[in-house]
Amino acid sequence: MATRATAFRSAWSQFRDLQLESAELDARLILCAAAECSELSFITDPDVELTSPQLKTFETYVMRRCAREPVARLLGEREFWGLPFALGPDTLDPRADTEVLVEAVLEQVGKANGRLNVLDLGTGSGCILIALLRELSHAQGTGVDVSAGALRVAALNAERHGVGDRTNMRPGSWFQALPETSKKQFDVIVSNPPYITIEEMEALAPEVSLFDPPAALVAGVDGLDAYRVIIEGAQDYLSLTGFLAFELGAGQFDAVSALGRAAGLRVLGGRDDLAGHKRVILLGA
Ligand SMILES: C[S@@+](CC[C@H](N)C(=O)[O-])C[C@H]1O[C@@H](n2cnc3c(N)ncnc32)[C@H](O)[C@@H]1O
Structure with a gap:
């Protein structure tokens, strides 16, 4: 039999040998999930033995993590905007950087909490839209x-977080x-579209290239395909005072600004992520 502490140490050592970046954290998360205990309980009671089903679950998790599956995927959940989001094989695993996009939209909306109409293009797990609807109660x-599988997960997440009816x-x-009737109806169009080039795809970590759906990642030779289509259509769907907010890949701010200007949109602002990359652009009429 294995105790919580011995199981944890065994996973940590295997992950370290594989040079996983967050070996210790991953081992702890996996142990606590398999042993059905809190991190506090793990610290205070490290000598509790795992039951045999718990040990089996733990060994499966360790094997999957060694095959480079991210912990959030094997546990089926990722925290975003302080909320747990279910994931599926068709959803991107939401990134912390995307919270910058949510912040930028909320700042641009300001104190208005009226009947705003928000469109999220490429919603994935629904994390951006749901975070916004939680903050903007009206x-x-x-x-x-484009993925029906992702939309099913997004709908479940919306219900779970109490915004399904909106x-x-x-x-x-x-x-x-969208139907014709939604033209000129959106006050906010937000999108974290695919923005990786075909060349960059080859250099991605296995956690991304093997487990995030390719449709969520790649956008043509220069990574700008999705921005082109969305910018071209945005004027038809934005309300008179509406704006468009994009997440950007590193180094894409100037190119997307130029696409926006060419389509008659003004650059309203941008936002950096924690690493100092221009991560968000806001465009409006
Ligand atoms: C980078 S992921 C973003 C997912 C989610 N919004 C997030 O931030 O975690 C891009 C999303 O766009 C979707 N997508 C790709 N091509 C699309 C298209 N032509 N039309 C609509 N959605 C598309 C993908 O399925 C994926 O869910």
Whole structure:
């Protein structure tokens, strides 16, 4: 039999040997999930033995992590904006940097808490839209994704976080997913679209390249394909005072600014992430 402490040490050592960046944290999260205990209980009671089903679960988790599956995927959940989001094989694993996009939208919206109409293009797990609707209690939201599997997870997350009745999930490609009647209706169009180049895809960590869905990552030779389509359609769907907010890949601010200007939009601002990359751009009429 294994105790919590011996199981943890064994996982930590295997992860270290594989040079996983967060070996200690991953081992702790996996141990606590498999042993069904809190981190505090693990610290205070390290000698409790794992039951045999717990040990089996633990060994499966360790094996999957050694095959480079991210901990959030094997536990089926990622925290974003302080909320747990269910993940599925068709959803991107939300990144902490994307919270900068949520912050930028909220700042641009300001104190207005009226009947805002928010569109999230490429909603994935729904994390951006749901975070916004939680903050903007009178807003309505539409989430679009080309992946039906992702939309199912997004709808479950919206229900789970109490915004299901203000959310409409629509399958399809960008604006093609929307009815004619939604033209000029959106006060905010937000998107974290795919923005990785085909070349960059080859250099991604296995945690990303093997487990995030390719449709969530790659956007053509220069990584700008999705921005082009969305910027081109945005004027038709934005309300008179509406704005467009994008997450950007590193180094894409100037190119996306130029695409926006060419389509008659003004750059309203940008935001850096914690690493100092221009991570967000805001565009408006
Ligand atoms: C980078 S992921 C973002 C997911 C989520 N919004 C997030 O921030 O975690 C991009 C999303 O765009 C979706 N997508 C890709 N191409 C699309 C298209 N043509 N139309 C609609 N959604 C698309 C993918 O399925 C994926 O969910």
